[in-house]
Amino acid sequence: MHHTDSLRAAYLGKRVRCQEELLPLLEARLTPSRTDRGQARAIVATAFACFDAGTATWLEGNGQGDILDLYDQGLAAVRG
Numbered sequence: 001m002h003h004t005d006s007l008r009a010a011y012l013g014k015r016v017r018c019q020e021e022l023l024p025l026l027e028a029r030l031t032p033s034r035t036d037r038g039q040a041r042a043i044v045a046t047a048f049a050c051f052d053a054g055t056a057t058w059l060e061g062n063g064q065g066d067i068l069d070l071y072d073q074g075l076a077a078v079r080g
Helices: 005-033 037-060 067-079
Strands: none
Touching: 005 037, 037 067
């Protein structure tokens, strides 16, 4: 999928739709903290980006290691 343009485009389209569907759910949970829509969108996009980075790293390593650990490492890098 990551090396076939048409499959990658379809995946990215689905990912964007999924992010948009998750946005209202996250906004509802963040309402008391006064997080605005742009911030909520950034949180969702960051989670997906870390998942993509973890998946790409896992694939490059021929499936070695735990993909969830790679995701967690990506989140840790973003948190700094």
